[in-house]
Amino acid sequence: MHSDVAAIVRRFNRSYTQRIGALDDSFLGMGLPLGTARLLFEIGAEPGSVQELRARLGLDSGYLSRLLRRLEQEALVTLSPDPQDRRRRRVELTAAGRAAWDDLERRSEERAHLLVDPLTPRQQQRLADALATADLLVRAATVSLEPVDPMSPPAQQAMGAYFAELDARFPHGFDAGSQSTKDAELLSPPNGIFVVAVSDGTPVACGGVQTQHQMMGPGTDAVAYGEIKRMWVHDGWRGAGLGSRLLRHLEAAASELGHDIVRLDTNDALVEAIAMYQRAGYAEIERYNDNPYARHFFEKRL
Amino acid sequence: MHSDVAAIVRRFNRSYTQRIGALDDSFLGMGLPLGTARLLFEIGAEPGSVQELRARLGLDSGYLSRLLRRLEQEALVTLSPDPQDRRRRRVELTAAGRAAWDDLERRSEERAHLLVDPLTPRQQQRLADALATADLLVRAATVSLEPVDPMSPPAQQAMGAYFAELDARFPHGFDAGSQSTKDAELLSPPNGIFVVAVSDGTPVACGGVQTQHQMMGPGTDAVAYGEIKRMWVHDGWRGAGLGSRLLRHLEAAASELGHDIVRLDTNDALVEAIAMYQRAGYAEIERYNDNPYARHFFEKRL
DNA sequence: GCATATCTCTGACTTTAGTCAGATAATTCT
DNA sequence: AGAATTATCTGACTAAAGTCAGAGATATGC
Numbered sequence: 216m217h218s219d220v221a222a223i224v225r226r227f228n229r230s231y232t233q234r235i236g237a238l239d240d241s242f243l244g245m246g247l248p249l250g251t252a253r254l255l256f257e258i259g260a261e262p263g264s265v266q267e268l269r270a271r272l273g274l275d276s277g278y279l280s281r282l283l284r285r286l287e288q289e290a291l292v293t294l295s296p297d298p299q300d301r302r303r304r305r306v307e308l309t310a311a312g313r314a315a316w317d318d319l320e321r322r323s324e325e326r327a328h329l330l331v332d333p334l335t336p337r338q339q340q341r342l343a344d345a346l347a348t349a350d351l352l353v354r355a356a357t358v359s360l361e362p363v364d365p366m367s368p369p370a371q372q373a374m375g376a377y378f379a380e381l382d383a384r385f386p387h388g389f390d391a392g393s394q395s396t397k398d399a400e401l402l403s404p405p406n407g408i409f410v411v412a413v414s415d416g417t418p419v420a421c422g423g424v425q426t427q428h429q430m431m432g433p434g435t436d437a438v439a440y441g442e443i444k445r446m447w448v449h450d451g452w453r454g455a456g457l458g459s460r461l462l463r464h465l466e467a468a469a470s471e472l473g474h475d476i477v478r479l480d481t482n483d484a485l486v487e488a489i490a491m492y493q494r495a496g497y498a499e500i501e502r503y504n505d506n507p508y509a510r511h512f513f514e515k516r517l
Numbered sequence: 518m519h520s521d522v523a524a525i526v527r528r529f530n531r532s533y534t535q536r537i538g539a540l541d542d543s544f545l546g547m548g549l550p551l552g553t554a555r556l557l558f559e560i561g562a563e564p565g566s567v568q569e570l571r572a573r574l575g576l577d578s579g580y581l582s583r584l585l586r587r588l589e590q591e592a593l594v595t596l597s598p599d600p601q602d603r604r605r606r607r608v609e610l611t612a613a614g615r616a617a618w619d620d621l622e623r624r625s626e627e628r629a630h631l632l633v634d635p636l637t638p639r640q641q642q643r644l645a646d647a648l649a650t651a652d653l654l655v656r657a658a659t660v661s662l663e664p665v666d667p668m669s670p671p672a673q674q675a676m677g678a679y680f681a682e683l684d685a686r687f688p689h690g691f692d693a694g695s696q697s698t699k700d701a702e703l704l705s706p707p708n709g710i711f712v713v714a715v716s717d718g719t720p721v722a723c724g725g726v727q728t729q730h731q732m733m734g735p736g737t738d739a740v741a742y743g744e745i746k747r748m749w750v751h752d753g754w755r756g757a758g759l760g761s762r763l764l765r766h767l768e769a770a771a772s773e774l775g776h777d778i779v780r781l782d783t784n785d786a787l788v789e790a791i792a793m794y795q796r797a798g799y800a801e802i803e804r805y806n807d808n809p810y811a812r813h814f815f816e817k818r819l
Numbered sequence: 820g821c822a823t824a825t826c827t828c829t830g831a832c833t834t835t836a837g838t839c840a841g842a843t844a845a846t847t848c849t
Numbered sequence: 850a851g852a853a854t855t856a857t858c859t860g861a862c863t864a865a866a867g868t869c870a871g872a873g874a875t876a877t878g879c
Contacts, residue, residue, distance in 0.1 A: 220645045221629035227648040228537065228629075234659045235530065248865055265827065278867055280828050302826040302875045327523035327530075333658045338758040342658075343522045345650040346529040352644040356635045357536045456640035550835055568856065580837055582858050604845045604856040825876070835866075840859105847854070 235330065245318060252319065254282050255291060255308075259316035262307045264297060291315055355455035358412045358419060360464050365402045365409040365423065373411050373421035374398075377447035381508070384484045389508060401425040402444070408468045409445070412461060414452075422446035422461050424469045424477075429503060440476040440514075441469030446488070458491050466517060475517045480509035537632065547620060554621065556584050557610075560594060561618035566605045567596075593617055657757035660714045660721060662766050667704045667711040667725065675713050675723035676700075679749035683810070686786045691810060703727040704746070710770045711747075714763060716754075724748035724763050726771045726779070731805060742778040742816075743771030748790070760793050768819055777819045782811035 247255065257271060269279050283306060286292045291312035297303035308316060331339055363370045381389035402409040407425030411418045423444050428437040443465050448458045469477045478500070481488055489511060497513035504512075549557065559573055571581050585608060588594045593614035599605035610618060633641055665672045683691035704711040709727030713720045725746050730739040745767050750760045771779045781799070783790055791813060799815035806814075 220633045220641045221626055223645045223648050223652075224629040224632060225625055227652045230652055231655055232534075234655055250866065266825090275867060275869085276827065277829075277869080284828090300826085300876070304827070323527055324523055327526040330526060330655065330658055331522045333762060334654060335758045335761050338654055338657070339522045342651060342654040343525045345647045345654065346525050348647040349644060349651060350525075350529045350532055352636060352640055352647065353533055353536060353632065355640070356632055356644075456637045459637050460635060552836065566856085577837065577839085578857065579839080579859075586858090598845095602846070602856085606857070821879095823876100823878080825874100827872105827874085829870105829872075831869090833866100833868075836864085838863075839861090842859075843857085845854100845856080848852080849850100 235326070245315070245322070247315075251282055251285060254279075255286060255312065255315060256319050258286075258292060258306050259308055259313065259319075262305070264303045264305055265294075266303065268306065286312070351452070351455045354414055355452060355457045355460075358414045358457065360410050360412050360461065362408050362468075363411050364399075366399045369411050369413060369418045370409055370421065373418040373447060374445055376418075376449070377421065377445055380447065381482075385482060385508065386484070398423070398445070407472070408465075410461065410464060410468070412457065419449040419452045420447060420457050420461050422465050424465050424472065426472055426474070427478075438476075439474060440478050441472055441474035443469070443477060443479040446479075453487065458488070459495060462491070462495055466515070470517050476514060477517060478503060478512065478514045480504060480506050480512050482508055483510050537628070547617070547624075549617075553584055553587060556581075557588060557593060557614065557617060558621050560588075560608050561610055561615065561621075564607070564609045566599060566607055568605065570608065588614070653754070653757050656716055657754060657759045657762075660716045660759065662712050662714050662763065664710050664770075665713050666701070668701045671713050671715060671720045672711055672723065675720040675749060676747055678720075678751070679723065679747055682749065683784075687784060687810065688786070700725070700747070709743075709774070710767075712763065712766060712770070714759065721751040721754045722749060722759050722763055724767050726767050726774065728774055728776070729780075740778075741776060742780050743774055743776035745771070745779060745781040748781075755789065760790070761797060764793070764797055768817070772819050778816060779819060780805060780814065780816045782806060782808050782814050784810055785812050 245252065254268065254272065254274075257268060263271075265276075265279065265283065268274075269276055272279070274282075283292065283294060287294055289311075290309055293307050293309055294304045295307075297305050331342065334342060365371075365374070378389060378391040398409070401407055402423040402425050407423055409423035410421065412420035424441045425444060426439060427442045428439050430437050443462070446458070446461065446465075448461070466477055479492070479497070480503075481492070483489075492513050495515070497515045500512050500514045502509070502512050547554065556570065556574065556576075559570060565573075567578075567581065567585065570576075571578055574581070576584075585594065585596060589596055591613075592611055595609050595611055596606045597609075599607050633644065636644060667673075667676070680691060680693040700711070703709055704725040704727055709725055711725035712723065714722035726743045727746060728741060729744045730741050732739050745764070748760070748763065748767075750763070768779055780802070781794070782805075783794070785791075794815050797817070799817045802814050802816045804811070804814050
């Protein structure tokens with residue numbers, strides 16, 4: 216099964232790149248060499264400092280410097296020192312550069328039409344659906360899950376989106392209160408971990424695990440378990456299995472924290488989440504905490 | 518609508534090539550420059566003469582010659598004169614070349630797995646389906662329809678497949694008889710035209726138009742019309758709109774022959790074909806010829 | 820305020836990729 | 850048999866792409 220999928224991916228790669236020329240061809244034929252055109256395109260898509268471009272395109276600094284000089288000589292870009300830090304230089308398109316950029320866009324558009332136009336409207340729709348699905352899944356597959364400090368900007372951004380969604384979906388809204396400062400300790404090592412999924416620089420999902428203890432009765436030892444909290448997946452990324460992947464990742468993290476029991480709580484309003492937990496092998500249990508927003512409680516043994 | 522599809526294609530191109538590196542990256546990192554690795558891969562996929570490789574890869578003959586010499590020096594390929602024509606040289610992999618080729622395959626496979634493995638089995642299946650659909654449609658969209666002599670090898674090959682299919686699908690089989698020699702005249706200019714759709718060198722669909730005349734009654738002038746014949750689409754290519762595209766192409770050809778009426782006959786066994794004709798605006802008419810295999814007769818005014 | 824690090828640029832280089840005009844040998848045409 | 854054609858190779862180029870070691874200017878840490 217596995218290798219079947221890989222074979223289809225490879226077959227697709229071969230035929231697609233052969234036919235489309237990987238979009239790059241549209242960068243040719245306007246008097247600029249490929250690398251220079253690519254750079255121009257990147258500057259137009261989002262201007263920035265020289266170092267940003269270097270990171271985005273993965274170029275040697277000397278090489279990039281020369282490419283920029285060439286674009287500057289052709290009056291397509293301007294280089295000016297960044298007022299914040301005068302070692303840095305900001306790169307921006309001139310009017311002529313913008314025109315050249317528009318031309319690149321047009322060529323790229325034309326190339327896409329060359330592919331699409333021979334198809335009937337029905338087949339065009341099928342192709343669009345197939346590519347949109349593939350795009351979503353490929354993006355989801357290449358998202359990187361990284362442990363971060365819960366107070367770091369990406370984590371805060373993701374949690375902000377999470378709370379905003381709870382507030383929108385819960386019948387009586389949701390008040391985060393002073394949650395986030397408490398999280399900072401509990402969701403950081405050694406007590407826990409917080410993970411953010413980042414794609415193209417923006418957080419698209421998050422979630423954390425923390426160690427919890429529960430007394431099972433008077434005179435007994437406390438039982439430790441891992442609790443999964445703050446699990447959120449960006450709207451546009453649902454249905455790509457990102458949630459399941461994140462959940463597996465957090466279970467592994469709980470395991471590394473030394474737990475073989477994982478618990479979580481949730482609310483009826485989060486229907487898809489509940490379905491996902493059940494698919495992943497979570498069983499509903501009794502209330503195990505006093506979270507006023509929680510209505511369902513789940514547990515899984517790893 | 519149109520530009521929506523183009524936008525999706527472009528979005529996909531960008532994210533996909535960025536993430537996958539267009540398969541080519543797997544050709545790097547083994548001591549060979551990209552072009553040389555690509556050549557090695559091509560030789561391994563199907564050995565052949567130097568000129569074949571030149572055509573397949575679109576390289577300059579001098580350049581190719583040097584690349585081959587380099588591969589020969591590294592003992593990855595052998596060059597030997599073709600016994601049939603000693604100007605030609607046959608290129609084949611040595612044992613070491615085969616090992617290097619296997620290595621390329623392995624890298625490519627690994628790269629595909631890198632993409633596929635993070636997904637759940639369900640998402641993997643979705644990705645495989647989406648890419649297979651996109652692959653079929655992209656191939657169909659980039660098929661080139663070319664007028665050929667009905668006696669030429671690709672035309673004969675396509676018609677052979679067509680007759681074989683009729684023989685398999687008709688309840689009492691089908692006997693082509695001496696059809697093909699008659700066709701050669703009637704389906705060639707100036708009387709008609711024969712079109713073959715070729716993808717990666719193999720015919721995947723065909724069809725022709727010929728001028729016909731019919732007396733509408735004693736003492737009247739003969740009425741001329743275009744008749745579409747030998748329309749066939751390869752099994753693996755159905756459902757991609759190739760039939761409709763071919764049909765539109767043939768209608769345009771009929772129009773160029775000066776007709777505004779197009780007719781065709783077909784058999785009940787060809788259900789999908791009949792459905793397609795109806796979708797394309799063909800109306801069923803009375804029998805207009807004495808073809809013993811025909812059961813349905815269609816006409817369209819252009 | 821001095822050492823250290825960072826950002827960009829310059830010079831000197833290499834490899835890759837590719838083009839073009841013949842040269843050479845074998846084949847096909849007449 | 851001689852002329853024309855075809856397949857491949859060689860030599861002499863060029864442009865693009867990229868690497869590496871510093872230099873010079875600016876910022877940051879202590």
